[in-house]
Amino acid sequence: MTMVAKSLSDPDTINRDDILDGVPHGIAILDDQLRIVTMNRSLEAMTGFTCADAKGIYGDSIIRSNLGTRGQIFHQVFTTGESLTVEGDIINRNRRKILIQFTISPLRGHLERIQGLIIVLEDISSLHTVMNTALFSESSTGILGHSLKMQEVFDLMPLMAHTDASILITGETGTGKDLIAEAIHKASKRGRHPFIKINCGALPESLLESELFGHIKGSFTGAIKDKPGMFKLAQEGTLFLTEIGDMPLPLQVKLLSVLDDREFFPVGGDKKVKVDVRIIAATHRSLKEQVEKGNFREDLFYRLNVLHMHLPPLREREGDIRFLLDHFLRELTKRLEKKITGFTSRSLEQLTSYSYPGNIRELRNIVEYCANICQDDRIRTEHLPKYLFSGSNADAENPVLKIREDGTNGRPDEKPVSGQIDIHSGKDWISIEKEMIIDALLKAHGNRSKAAKELGWGRTTLWRKMNLHNLS
Amino acid sequence: MKILITIYLNSIAQRFDLSSEVLIANHDGFRIIDEPRTIIMSRPSAEELCNLIIKENIEVVICGGIEERHYKFLSWKKIKVFDSVIGDYSQALELAGEGKLVEGTILPSAYENGQ
Numbered sequence: 001m002t003m004v005a006k007s008l009s010d011p012d013t014i015n016r017d018d019i020l021d022g023v024p025h026g027i028a029i030l031d032d033q034l035r036i037v038t039m040n041r042s043l044e045a046m047t048g049f050t051c052a053d054a055k056g057i058y059g060d061s062i063i064r065s066n067l068g069t070r071g072q073i074f075h076q077v078f079t080t081g082e083s084l085t086v087e088g089d090i091i092n093r094n095r096r097k098i099l100i101q102f103t104i105s106p107l108r109g110h111l112e113r114i115q116g117l118i119i120v121l122e123d124i125s126s127l128h129t130v131m132n133t134a135l136f137s138e139s140s141t142g143i144l145g146h147s148l149k150m151q152e153v154f155d156l157m158p159l160m161a162h163t164d165a166s167i168l169i170t171g172e173t174g175t176g177k178d179l180i181a182e183a184i185h186k187a188s189k190r191g192r193h194p195f196i197k198i199n200c201g202a203l204p205e206s207l208l209e210s211e212l213f214g215h216i217k218g219s220f221t222g223a224i225k226d227k228p229g230m231f232k233l234a235q236e237g238t239l240f241l242t243e244i245g246d247m248p249l250p251l252q253v254k255l256l257s258v259l260d261d262r263e264f265f266p267v268g269g270d271k272k273v274k275v276d277v278r279i280i281a282a283t284h285r286s287l288k289e290q291v292e293k294g295n296f297r298e299d300l301f302y303r304l305n306v307l308h309m310h311l312p313p314l315r316e317r318e319g320d321i322r323f324l325l326d327h328f329l330r331e332l333t334k335r336l337e338k339k340i341t342g343f344t345s346r347s348l349e350q351l352t353s354y355s356y357p358g359n360i361r362e363l364r365n366i367v368e369y370c371a372n373i374c375q376d377d378r379i380r381t382e383h384l385p386k387y388l389f390s391g392s393n394a395d396a397e398n399p400v401l402k403i404r405e406d407g408t409n410g411r412p413d414e415k416p417v418s419g420q421i422d423i424h425s426g427k428d429w430i431s432i433e434k435e436m437i438i439d440a441l442l443k444a445h446g447n448r449s450k451a452a453k454e455l456g457w458g459r460t461t462l463w464r465k466m467n468l469h470n471l472s
Numbered sequence: 473m474k475i476l477i478t479i480y481l482n483s484i485a486q487r488f489d490l491s492s493e494v495l496i497a498n499h500d501g502f503r504i505i506d507e508p509r510t511i512i513m514s515r516p517s518a519e520e521l522c523n524l525i526i527k528e529n530i531e532v533v534i535c536g537g538i539e540e541r542h543y544k545f546l547s548w549k550k551i552k553v554f555d556s557v558i559g560d561y562s563q564a565l566e567l568a569g570e571g572k573l574v575e576g577t578i579l580p581s582a583y584e585n586g587q
Contacts, residue, residue: 048556053578056583057558057578057582057583058582060486061483061486061536061558061582062558064486064487064536064537066487066490090537091487091488091489091537091538091539092537093537093556093576094540095537095538095539095540095543095555096539096540097539
């Protein structure tokens with residue numbers, strides 16, 4: 001490059017073919033007036049201008065980048081003498097916008113005086129395409145589905161990632177709301193910053209307020225030190241409020257005020273805290289119904305519902321059940337080191353005709369159950385959970401205890417039982433619940449924490465229910 | 473003929489989507505009629521620029537780099553677009569008025585002024 005720098009004043013002596021054309025990126029050399037001295041063939045192809053036409057013209061008139069007006073960045077490198085790498089784009093003569101990584105470096109001559117610039121333009125369009133695809137690919141997000149309804153979801157995700165508006169994700173339990181929220185966050189400009197998830201239905205009001213907004217030391221008994229709160233922890237990132245429909249009304253007011261003003265008082269604090277956080281909320285409930293019932297503030301609903309994404313239940317995702325059964329079976333047989341090759345046609349018929357009220361979570365659990373039980377090379381009907389057989393007929397004909405949309409079984413004192421047995425014919429709830437607990441404990445090899453997680457309960461609830469059923 | 477040029481100082485702006493200033497002039501084929509007027513837009517936006525062009529009943533647009541979708545939109549609206557033109561806008565305006573401007577023209581002023 002020394003030879004290039006020395007010969008800047010006489011461009012004809014530059015051995016362009018040997019030096020510049022050998023590089024697979026566009027290269028332009030600008031003089032101290034930032035006019036084109038020469039450019040290589042890659043740049044000719046990239047911009048659509050020939051070197052002969054471009055010589056003597058201001059560099060940015062040929063490159064036509066978005067790096068500020070009249071090549072501000074070029075001026076900056078020329079003045080500071082420090083190389084710079086920056087991403088941007090150009091519009092070429094074929095009217096195509098190309099994403100470019102620019103590397104701009106000073107060219108020094110005698111006495112280290114900057115005599116010009118060398119600009120290397122790397123076309124990164126394909127890289128971005130790959131990244132965009134990868135960001136929402138099955139392997140990176142863990143979201144699987146080939147059905148049309150899921151394709152609509154996948155199409156929406158990049159659009160939602162490119163804005164900063166609040167998102168409301170709705171869908172039945174087990175449809176993958178958390179995965180979608182995290183994938184959107186990762187693909188957004190906030191992707192490098194924290195993604196904090198908080199379950200609004202899991203904590204009592206006072207504790208939830210402290211969790212969300214933090215507290216000051218001494219503000220209540222047990223507040224032995226300052227706590228920053230999830231809003232502050234998610235600074236510049238995304239706060240994912242799951243089960244937003246279960247948020248207590250007084251906290252909804254505070255949340256609304258934070259969304260409007262981007263600032264709040266921590267519990268017991270007298271100084272406002274400013275935050276820059278994107279909100280993604282999710283719920284399995286119909287928020288509109290909650291609003292009508294007076295359980296959810298209408299203004300907060302509209303504030304959160306700027307962008308809305310509904311995740312379809314598995315029973316509406318044509319073709320996905322078969323695909324997911326095969327996928328999870330492959331994954332589990334590998335993990336369990338078994339040699340199960342697939343399902344028999346009868347078991348497959350049973351599995352594909354089931355309605356999966358617990359959606360993907362339930363489907364995965366069923367496949368896990370089968371894979372554990374099965375000692376053959378194929379999963380047969382006898383390896384399937386028994387409730388599938390009673391449920392399939394009872395579903396339509398004998399809805400003794402159907403699951404409601406909110407995931408509860410209809411009993412007012414019950415928390416939603418996510419992805420669990422919910423349809424049966426003949427047995428009472430007590431015996432079903434007992435079976436569920438035994439089933440979960442067996443699966444978890446007696447580990448109560450795991451069993452509780454499996455059932456979607458807390459450990460204390462499991463303990464209480466085990467006592468109730470004399471299982472302890 | 474009503475002509476719109478995306479401008480920056482005395483030159484044609486390098487990019488249609490990044491222009492925030494436009495000059496609108498009427499040319500009768502021999503000379504410019506009336507005083508050309510300039511419009512400063514609140515922010516650079518190709519979409520808003522397209523709307524302005526339609527609203528102003530522009531017949532000819534002279535600009536630097538323009539994306540295919542905007543070029544096609546304007547062409548579909550029967551507006552003649554001379555894009556990738558480099559140099560002083562006054563020279564371009566004269567040539568366009570006389571019907572001598574073509575797309576991709578690098579005007580002599582581009583070499584004289586470096587832009």
